[in-house]
Amino acid sequence: MLMTNKKIGTRLRQVLINDKRFEPERLREILQNDLYDTLTNYLDITPQDIFSRIDIENGEYVLRCKVKAKRIKVMGIIPEGEI
Amino acid sequence: MARKIVVTSGKGGVGKTTIVANLGLQLANLSQRVVLIDVDIGLNNLDVASGIEERVVYDIVDIAEQKCRVKQALLQDENCYNLFYLPTAHIYNSGKISTKDIAKIISQLEVDFDYIIIDCPAGIDAGFYRAIYVASEAILVTTPHITSIRDADKVASILISQGITNFGLVVNRIRGDLVSKGRMLSAETIAECLNTKLLGVIPESDELCSQASISGKVFDVSKELNFAFYTLAQNIISGKIEIYNYLGKRKNKLEFFRRKSKC
Numbered sequence: 001m002l003m004t005n006k007k008i009g010t011r012l013r014q015v016l017i018n019d020k021r022f023e024p025e026r027l028r029e030i031l032q033n034d035l036y037d038t039l040t041n042y043l044d045i046t047p048q049d050i051f052s053r054i055d056i057e058n059g060e061y062v063l064r065c066k067v068k069a070k071r072i073k074v075m076g077i078i079p080e081g082e083i
Numbered sequence: 084m085a086r087k088i089v090v091t092s093g094k095g096g097v098g099k100t101t102i103v104a105n106l107g108l109q110l111a112n113l114s115q116r117v118v119l120i121d122v123d124i125g126l127n128n129l130d131v132a133s134g135i136e137e138r139v140v141y142d143i144v145d146i147a148e149q150k151c152r153v154k155q156a157l158l159q160d161e162n163c164y165n166l167f168y169l170p171t172a173h174i175y176n177s178g179k180i181s182t183k184d185i186a187k188i189i190s191q192l193e194v195d196f197d198y199i200i201i202d203c204p205a206g207i208d209a210g211f212y213r214a215i216y217v218a219s220e221a222i223l224v225t226t227p228h229i230t231s232i233r234d235a236d237k238v239a240s241i242l243i244s245q246g247i248t249n250f251g252l253v254v255n256r257i258r259g260d261l262v263s264k265g266r267m268l269s270a271e272t273i274a275e276c277l278n279t280k281l282l283g284v285i286p287e288s289d290e291l292c293s294q295a296s297i298s299g300k301v302f303d304v305s306k307e308l309n310f311a312f313y314t315l316a317q318n319i320i321s322g323k324i325e326i327y328n329y330l331g332k333r334k335n336k337l338e339f340f341r342r343k344s345k346c
Binding site: 005008009011012013015016019 | 276
């Protein structure tokens with residue numbers, strides 16, 4: 001099939017845009033994994049306890065996050081004389 | 084202080100090593116002191132592409148393991164005294180060299196050179212990050228093929244996320260005859276799609292293809308190609324962008340016969 005320069009350009013743009021279209025979802029997954037790694041230091045949670053979504057509001061990305069924790073971990077005791 | 088430029092692409096086989104070798108030669112011919120560093124550990128080809136493989140004694144991994152000093156591993160080009168090479172190990176063991184090792188080696192080189200050109204491995208794995216870590220600028224290489232452009236787009240995003248915003252695009256292996264007929268994307272359109280400044284254009288070359296197949300060497304193959312690389316080197320030095328005129332340059336012998344038979 002013979003393609004013209006214009007058609008090739010359109011095809012390329014489609015491919016590039018398609019790659020970027022899924023980026024917020026991938027970013028959300030990465031963020032959620034990082035959040036889990038950080039939050040497990042403080043909360044007793046499993047990966048399934050974190051719910052997050054990215055919305056676009058007025059041209060800005062908004063990350064909404066909800067975490068259900070079974071308990072808050074004890075933060076340790078600061079030794080006397082170190083404050 | 085040297086300018087540290089990484090030549091990267093994402094996709095393999097687009098001509099990174101060819102561009103490193105030729106750009107290095109042209110920069111050196113323009114009185115710049117240049118060192119070409121291969122960090123593609125295990126899949127090194129810069130030595131063969133530059134015709135120095137038989138002279139290699141030490142490599143970058145030997146420096147990291149303190150088996151030799153940086154200057155002992157450096158190889159000077161036999162014809163161009165401003166051009167040096169720092170080869171890499173041909174046996175894959177990436178664990179032997181870290182990002183910090185490479186940064187340390189480059190910090191020792193930047194005093195003596197004007198340009199440090201780093202040949203980056205294909206892909207976006209650890210080797211890629213090791214190569215871009217020390218660079219302050221990048222040359223993004225692509226061919227006019229959609230798969231290659233797509234990978235270049237992803238690499239451009241990573242470069243920006245890693246703080247390398249000073250990069251330009253080189254479109255390699257472009258065919259002016261096909262672009263003129265509307266059967267291949269122009270270099271300008273590719274740059275526009277990638278939202279990147281066009282730094283240079285290298286035309287497809289039968290001579291280069293043949294020489295790479297016969298001897299492995301990829302530089303100094305034709306006047307046309309040398310001029311395209313010279314233009315690229317000038318752009319890098321001056322910061323002014325002058326694009327090599329690639330349209331209508333390719334002489335297709337088969338086409339000539341086809342036309343003749345029609346007459």
